[in-house]
Amino acid sequence: MISSIEQPAFDIVARITECAPELRDAERKVAALILGDLAQAAHASIGALAAQADVSVATVTRFAKAVGCRDVRELKLRLAQAAAVGQRFLTPAEADSERDATPVARVYEDVQIALEHNHRLLRQTPFDGPATALAAANMIYVYGQGGGSTALADELRFRLVRFGRPVASYQDALLQRMVASTAAPGCVVVALSVSGRVPEQIESCALAKRYGATLVAITAPASPLAQLADHLIPVVAFETDFIFKPSTSRYAMLMALDVLVTEVALRLGDDCRELLRRMKHALDLHRGGGDRQPLGD
Structure with a gap:
């Protein structure tokens, strides 16, 4: 006590x-x-x-x-x-006379920069290991805490469930620890963290690994979480001095998730195709509309 x-x-x-x-x-x-x-x-x-x-x-x-x-x-x-x-959190950022200062322009340009830098990283990243692990997993647990990582943990769950993958997402630190204690060989934990330095998440991932789980980390390279991972998908934040807009790292992480999910789908092949067809059929019967509507809404 x-x-x-x-x-x-x-x-x-x-x-x-x-x-x-x-x-x-x-x-x-x-x-x-x-x-x-x-x-x-x-x-x-x-x-x-x-x-x-x-x-x-x-x-x-x-x-x-x-x-x-x-x-x-x-x-x-x-x-x-x-x-x-x-x-930058204490004093106003100096205006850049060469940039359009409107919020639309600021957000768009910074998102472009973040995606471009992370695109270069992802092109050099081997996805075979993590994609194969997710395609074959008996159970997949997705961990995310904080802001963007919390929402994107659910996003990865939404993507994988369409392929019939057994998946659950957890954002609460205590629940992550509890789930980690139930891990076993054949389980995969996907940990999302832009910083890779959240103590509770790192501890839960280490615990899951001790019980035999495979750890896929989508995080900053060279971070404590990255060093713990069996498979690393690097994401780097490019934050500016303009603190009033949301972090562009969310877009970089979403791009990494989309690439990973696509790689998983390609490995599942025809089984995945049939499940997607069923889902599209069920949705079209329910809501109508054209055949180019997304799987979801």
Whole structure:
């Protein structure tokens, strides 16, 4: 039994913003200086901070305690941790005069870039191993957590079920662990993760492998999840400084899934063709319409 739960480290940027109305005027100068450049503040000496904010060293010390730190040393440590998130989440991105700034253009162009880079990767990726494993699997478990990977785990399930493949998708970390403990030789786990660094997912995949499952990872090359995989399908994120649009990595992962599913279908051959015909027949009887409608909706 776990006797205590470690409290997560607080967000120093949010804490400074919340405390700002209650700070003294001199302390607010320190707050403004720090929020203007976290990385610079994290590396500056206490004397440099005081000089740049035009306050006393004692004011910097009081400020550190006012925002919940034991001393200036802890304040600087937390600032360094916050700065590691990326400056693009702290300050507006500079406008690029050579690009169309409309949301339609931004999204379209960034999707194109992500697909082009990942297309090159996928052309060099051997799909025979993972496709053969999925075509022959007794059971397929698809793991995805977070944003895009959660939705695409279900997407892969939707694709494989059309071929009569026994497949289930799981997004809950505890359920993934439970399912992993039931794995056996002949099972295949497909893990989706753009970062390849989600601790719970990695642990569940390692557990499934210990019980004999084959692991297919669609993730970042050289990530912990990639190193664990029996079959790796690499996906690389190309994120820009414009943080207000969804990640284009979803499109790259979807392209990888479509290639994988197509490879599986080709291996199943006529058996797969017959199941797709039945599905199309059942849908056309139900909804009508032309013969070029998709298998689904």
